[in-house]
Amino acid sequence: MKFLVQLFLLSVLCIGLSSCEDDQDVVDSTIIGRSWTGDVGMLDDFGMSVISTFSFGADGFGEEVQRYRNGEYYDSFRFQWWWEDSYSRNLVLDYGRYGGISYMDDVRVSGNQLWGTFFFSDDSPGFNFTLYME
Incomplete structure (x- = not known):
């Protein structure tokens, strides 16, 4: 009986881990090749709010275009993107030497909306965002 309980728990663990990968595949297939626009808490050099449009390429590269309301x-930046690990919903956005690394944590997609928490850097406060597919 103890063996059956262990086997059951192992099966549940495997299903749980593989479901994260499935979630990442769903997000990938939804965000790639589309533009997503919204407020992720970015400001211009004078402290004015800008709206960001993110485009994600299948090659792991993307672009963020910033505009005023x-x-x-205002400006645009190229970035490389990837999943932080195979078990999370966290995207890493590497802007290279011009902007460092930003994060989109707990990324979710439903319909024409993508949402999560944006971190400009490791030590910045998170900003809850919703992006809308164009």
Whole structure:
């Protein structure tokens, strides 16, 4: 009987771990090749809020274009993106020498919305965001 309980617990663990990978596959297939726009808490050099549009490529690279709320262009940045590990919903965005590494934690996708918590850097406070598919 003890063996059956251990086998059951092992099966539940395997299913739980593989479900995270499935979730990542679903997010990948949904976000790749599309543009996602919203407020992730970014500010311009003068402290004014900017709206970000993220595009994720299947090659692991992407672009963030920032605009003011009136639609005026502010700046754009290229980044490399990947999952932090195979068990989480955390995306790593590496902007290279120009911006360092940012994080989108607990990424979820439903319909035309992508949401989670954005961290500009390791030590920055998190900003809960919702991005909308264009």
